Amino acid sequence: MADVLWMVIAAALVMIMQGGFCFLESGLVRAKNSINVGIKNLVDYCAAGLIFWMVGFAFMFGSSTAGWIGTTDFFVAESPGPWKWAFFLFQMAFCGTAATIVSGAVAERVRFSSYLLVTCIVSGLIYPVFGHWAWGG
DSSP: OHHHHHHHHHHHHHHHHHHHHHHHHHHHSOGGGHHHHHHHHHHHHHHHHHHIIIIIHHHHHSOEETTTEEOSOGGGOSOOOHHHHHHHHHHHHHHHHHHHHHHHHTTTTSOHHHHHHHHHHIIIIIHHHHHIIIIIO
16 A cells, blocks of 8 residues: 555655646746646646547557557556556656647647647657557566
8 A cells, every 4th residue: 555655645745746847847938828828738637638548558558569658558447456546647647748848848839729639649659659668568
């Protein structure tokens, strides 16, 4: 049980990074765009979490197909226990953070809808596939 608690605490610490990124980006943009940055960070994290739950976790930690991509465990299936939910939460926190890093690079440069599409691609395909190559096997 201690390992589950530690994983949840670690996930919370990673999620706190989201607020730090929001503060950093808000300080680097013009005052009129600070609300846009805040909303973008919030929606970004929510969208990344949803996409990662639907397909990203499966692509990253599912059974490997030819070493390229995971093909099982979509929607975090197979009646997960507390450890798997804690592990999913930890990985989802990093997925959201990876998507948010792009946010800082494109602040004031991209429309919100275009950025949301990039977030979905990063959190549903790019981050999970590279993560599968590194840690999923």
